[in-house]
Amino acid sequence: MTAVQSIPAKSGAAGAAIFPDSDSRKYRYFEPRSKRATHYEDVTVDVQPDPERYLLQDWIISFPNGKGAYTKDNTAALSSNWHAFRAPDQEWERTHYQRQSKIETMVQSVIANGRKSGAPKGFDKAWVKILQNHLGAWKHAEFGLGTSLMQAQRYGYTQMINNATLTNSSYKLRLAQDITLYLAEIGMDIPGFDDAAGKRMWLEDKGWQGTREAIESIMGSADYLEQYLATNIVFEPLVGELFRSGFLMQVGSPNGDFITPAVISAAEADYERNLANTIDLMHLLVTDNQHAAHNKKLFQGWVNKHVALANKAAAGLQPVWSQPHSKPVQYADVRAQSVERIKKILGELGLVLPKE
Amino acid sequence: MSGTLTLNKITAQRGISVGDAAKKIADLGWNPSYVQEAMTFPTDYKIAKAPKDPMKQVLRSYFPMQEEKDNRVYGALDAALRGDMFRNVEPRWVEWMKLFLAIIPFPEISAARSMAMVGRLAPGEDLRTGFTMQMVDEFRHSTIQMNLKKWYMENYIDPAGFDITEEAFGKCYATTIGRQFGEGFITGDAITSANVYLTVVAETAFTNTLFVAMPSEAARNGDYALPTVFLSVQSDESRHIGNGHSMLMSMLKEPENHLLLERDMRYAFWQNHAIVDAAIGTFIEYGTTNRDKAKESYAEMWHRWIFEDYYRTYMLPLEKYGIKIHHDDVQTAWKRLTEKHYVHKVAQFFAVGWSANFWRIEAQTDKDFEWFEHKYPGWYAQFGDFWKWYEKLSHRGQTNILFNGDVGYVYPHRCWSCLVPCLIREDMVTGEIDGKLYTFAHELDRWTAVEAFAGEYQGRPTPAMGRFSGRREWESVYHNVDIADAIKDLGFVRTDGKTLVAQPHLRFDEKEMWTLDDVRGHILKSPLLTLREMSPADREKHLADYRKGFTINPCN
Ligand SMILES: [Fe+2]
Ligand SMILES: [Fe+2]
Numbered sequence: 055m056t057a058v059q060s061i062p063a064k065s066g067a068a069g070a071a072i073f074p075d076s077d078s079r080k081y082r083y084f085e086p087r088s089k090r091a092t093h094y095e096d097v098t099v100d101v102q103p104d105p106e107r108y109l110l111q112d113w114i115i116s117f118p119n120g121k122g123a124y125t126k127d128n129t130a131a132l133s134s135n136w137h138a139f140r141a142p143d144q145e146w147e148r149t150h151y152q153r154q155s156k157i158e159t160m161v162q163s164v165i166a167n168g169r170k171s172g173a174p175k176g177f178d179k180a181w182v183k184i185l186q187n188h189l190g191a192w193k194h195a196e197f198g199l200g201t202s203l204m205q206a207q208r209y210g211y212t213q214m215i216n217n218a219t220l221t222n223s224s225y226k227l228r229l230a231q232d233i234t235l236y237l238a239e240i241g242m243d244i245p246g247f248d249d250a251a252g253k254r255m256w257l258e259d260k261g262w263q264g265t266r267e268a269i270e271s272i273m274g275s276a277d278y279l280e281q282y283l284a285t286n287i288v289f290e291p292l293v294g295e296l297f298r299s300g301f302l303m304q305v306g307s308p309n310g311d312f313i314t315p316a317v318i319s320a321a322e323a324d325y326e327r328n329l330a331n332t333i334d335l336m337h338l339l340v341t342d343n344q345h346a347a348h349n350k351k352l353f354q355g356w357v358n359k360h361v362a363l364a365n366k367a368a369a370g371l372q373p374v375w376s377q378p379h380s381k382p383v384q385y386a387d388v389r390a391q392s393v394e395r396i397k398k399i400l401g402e403l404g405l406v407l408p409k410e
Numbered sequence: 411m412s413g414t415l416t417l418n419k420i421t422a423q424r425g426i427s428v429g430d431a432a433k434k435i436a437d438l439g440w441n442p443s444y445v446q447e448a449m450t451f452p453t454d455y456k457i458a459k460a461p462k463d464p465m466k467q468v469l470r471s472y473f474p475m476q477e478e479k480d481n482r483v484y485g486a487l488d489a490a491l492r493g494d495m496f497r498n499v500e501p502r503w504v505e506w507m508k509l510f511l512a513i514i515p516f517p518e519i520s521a522a523r524s525m526a527m528v529g530r531l532a533p534g535e536d537l538r539t540g541f542t543m544q545m546v547d548e549f550r551h552s553t554i555q556m557n558l559k560k561w562y563m564e565n566y567i568d569p570a571g572f573d574i575t576e577e578a579f580g581k582c583y584a585t586t587i588g589r590q591f592g593e594g595f596i597t598g599d600a601i602t603s604a605n606v607y608l609t610v611v612a613e614t615a616f617t618n619t620l621f622v623a624m625p626s627e628a629a630r631n632g633d634y635a636l637p638t639v640f641l642s643v644q645s646d647e648s649r650h651i652g653n654g655h656s657m658l659m660s661m662l663k664e665p666e667n668h669l670l671l672e673r674d675m676r677y678a679f680w681q682n683h684a685i686v687d688a689a690i691g692t693f694i695e696y697g698t699t700n701r702d703k704a705k706e707s708y709a710e711m712w713h714r715w716i717f718e719d720y721y722r723t724y725m726l727p728l729e730k731y732g733i734k735i736h737h738d739d740v741q742t743a744w745k746r747l748t749e750k751h752y753v754h755k756v757a758q759f760f761a762v763g764w765s766a767n768f769w770r771i772e773a774q775t776d777k778d779f780e781w782f783e784h785k786y787p788g789w790y791a792q793f794g795d796f797w798k799w800y801e802k803l804s805h806r807g808q809t810n811i812l813f814n815g816d817v818g819y820v821y822p823h824r825c826w827s828c829l830v831p832c833l834i835r836e837d838m839v840t841g842e843i844d845g846k847l848y849t850f851a852h853e854l855d856r857w858t859a860v861e862a863f864a865g866e867y868q869g870r871p872t873p874a875m876g877r878f879s880g881r882r883e884w885e886s887v888y889h890n891v892d893i894a895d896a897i898k899d900l901g902f903v904r905t906d907g908k909t910l911v912a913q914p915h916l917r918f919d920e921k922e923m924w925t926l927d928d929v930r931g932h933i934l935k936s937p938l939l940t941l942r943e944m945s946p947a948d949r950e951k952h953l954a955d956y957r958k959g960f961t962i963n964p965c966n
Contacts, residue, residue: 070918103580114590123596207526208524208596235434253437267445273442
């Protein structure tokens with residue numbers, strides 16, 4: 055051996071030796087949103103590659119039509135930079151499990167404590183019917199959105215879009231299951247409670263058919279962004295919040311039910327996060343320096359279609375507001391609030407609420 | 411308070427059983443009647459009948475359980491730092507983690523995406539529930555692994571290579587093999603990819619080597635972080651394997667599916683072997699400094715997990731459902747790992763190509779030789795001199811081993827199917843697709859690319875089947891390009907603009923580190939394009955010579 059062998063560093067720890075890039079301690083292949091990359095960005099950005107970033111050999115397996123694993127035309131929307139999006143909720147696995155777990159623990163202890171104190175037996179009779187039939191039907195709406203978003207998360211052009219869609223799906227599926235088990239549990243305490251009534255209502259009751267049609271229309275869309283937009287920009291404010299906040303949360307306690315509002319409350323916080331994510335993504339697209347006009351027109355079309363369905367859904371549910379014994383809120387008032395809410399959301403995107 | 415407690419006791423409530431809970435949750439789904447769900451994930455399989463007894467899984471207990479697992483992982487990472495893990499870690503090992511952790515988060519997140527595909531096709535809502543949970547699991551795996559990699563980057567002596575990780579993944583000649591693996595989960599026939607290739611074979615057969623063997627070896631090299639993360643990942647796999655098996659059982663009920671299942675089991679087993687054994691075998695056998703003869707070699711573990719556990723207890727019983735099982739393939743894979751030194755040839759190939767890598771590869775030395783010879787008799791005669799050459803040529807001023815004619819190594823052809831090169835020279839075959847010539851590592855690789863990934867299989871139309879595409883032969887991207895220019899184009903240069911990210915040694919000293927100038931002046935060639943340019947006679951001669959193999963010259 056001719057060259058002089060240098061003494062190898064004894065330690066494998068950072069700083070044990072100085073040489074080129076011995077201090078390169080940040081991922082240096084992407085541009086962080088702000089000055090420093092967030093933890094979310096570090097574990098998310100560019101994990102799903104594409105021919106622009108950085109597939110030297112292009113996709114190496116294709117569908118029979120020649121398309122690779124992810125293509126931009128899975129949506130009719132256009133972007134000059136699909137990679138720009140960062141989810142405002144900054145969700146990655148750790149924060150996701152922490153949040154979901156906290157919610158599950160909270161929900162279970164609320165239900166357990168309520169049952170221990172015999173609360174379900176104190177629910178107003180008419181209210182019990184409402185939970186059985188209408189909350190029972192509603193769980194299917196949440197589930198439909200969850201499965202629809204599960205499908206959508208396969209199609210986005212970047213990891214950031216798909217992971218935000220995936221966590222949204224996870225939140226919806228959790229909520230659907232929470233409601234299901236909640237009803238099953240209080241059902242054990244309430245004589246005559248029919249746990250199967252909700253699904254019958256969902257499938258057959260006239261009042262629920264508009265909601266089912268709206269949900270199935272979202273599930274049936276083959277455009278993942280349409281599914282995401284229709285869920286969070288249209289259905290949630292016009293039907294989701296209307297029914298959860300505008301009915302269950304406000305009408306529960308006057309009818310002796312302090313449990314349902316707690317079980318449902320997490321969903322409203324879930325929605326705030328998912329709404330923020332959706333608005334940020336859609337905002338990027340409607341302000342795109344090349345495709346703003348195209349996207350705006352496209353989104354307005356989706357909004358028109360899904361608002362019509364959501365309006366029909368909301369109208370179908372109207373009679374529910376008059377069923378409880380104690381009626382602290384009027385449908386007309388909460389409906390007006392939800393119209394205000396969607397107008398505000400659409401306003402942020404430069405879109406308008408179609409006339410009824 | 412005591413009053414409440416007493417009351418709680420006397421009003422002890424009935425709970426809902428997991429079985430009941432799962433049943434009620436499964437009833438959340440319905441058949442749409444206003445708008446049908448779009449059939450966006452094509453498959454040639456027929457799926458109608460719900461499986462008998464899928465796993466009972468409920469999110470209510472799932473999330474807290476997973477959070478608890480996470481707490482243990484992150485607690486252990488903190489503890490590892492407090493215990494100064496990196497002072498005692500073996501750099502030889504951590505360097506290979508630059509390759510491994512560049513690859514693995516993409517297959518993981520692809521698994522999450524693929525759950526959309528099987529979730530959509532699942533017969534029965536129980537199974538769909540299982541797939542939704544697996545989707546969230548795989549999101550967990552991908553981001554927890556990215557976190558681990560970031561942690562190495564922040565704490566290990568040489569962060570270069572970790573710092574470009576996802577970009578490197580998209581470009582490197584070695585990670586292309588991992589891309590084949592991950593894209594295989596999400597592209598083409600939805601069942602072929604998301605059920606058979608991903609779950610029935612990759613998860614069921616090969617995750618033990620990935621997620622159990624790797625952690626053990628990590629621990630032997632002073633790395634306590636990887637075991638914490640990967641054993642936690644592995645703990646989710648039994649659910650995934652259960653999901654996949656239920657799906658498989660439901661497909662077995664349709665005799666029309668049997669031919670496709672035979673095809674896909676064959677493709678998936680062979681390709682998982684070719685890819686996973688190449689990568690994990692190399693990490694475990696060549697990334698370690700531990701040469702305890704009492705420990706199992708990769709081949710020995712393979713025999714236990716793949717041959718005994720998977721082949722005998724999972725694959726073989728499928729025969730009674732009428733699926734033809736290709737016993738020979740399993741034997742052939744076993745022979746490749748033992749007699750034909752598959753893993754050793756892969757490690758040798760990665761070492762020859764070190765300058766176009768993004769991690770350091772250290773030479774194997776005397777202490778390693780003894781262990782290899784003990785575990786793989788005949789190893790020294792074939793590989794001893796090579797590693798001596800490698801050590802000798804690891805110093806700046808020597809000619810890059812990739813172009814050094816003194817060594818006697820012949821750069822291999824790339825297999826168009828598994829993307830590992832045709833390293834077992836005598837088994838190399840050629841084949842044609844759409845009139846174009848391709849090279850394959852083995853007849854089964856040719857069968858995979860030419861016969862399985864096609865629009866028709868044994869006379870049966872398979873319109874949903876995927877195709878192999880893109881510039882699959884990495885070398886063709888840099889055909890006739892100077893290696894220094896290729897490395898620059900790849901981005902495998904440190905931020906001083908000249909020092910290579912990769913190094914053929916573990917000497918953390920600027921004077922010892924190779925730069926672009928040390929490798930410039932040699933031209934890369936694509937073996938495939940070169941082969942196609944030959945006259946038929948020259949080509950035949952070239953192939954005959956190739957199959958005869960090469961001899962490494964003695965190194966003094
Ligand atoms: Fe996984
Ligand atoms: Fe898995």
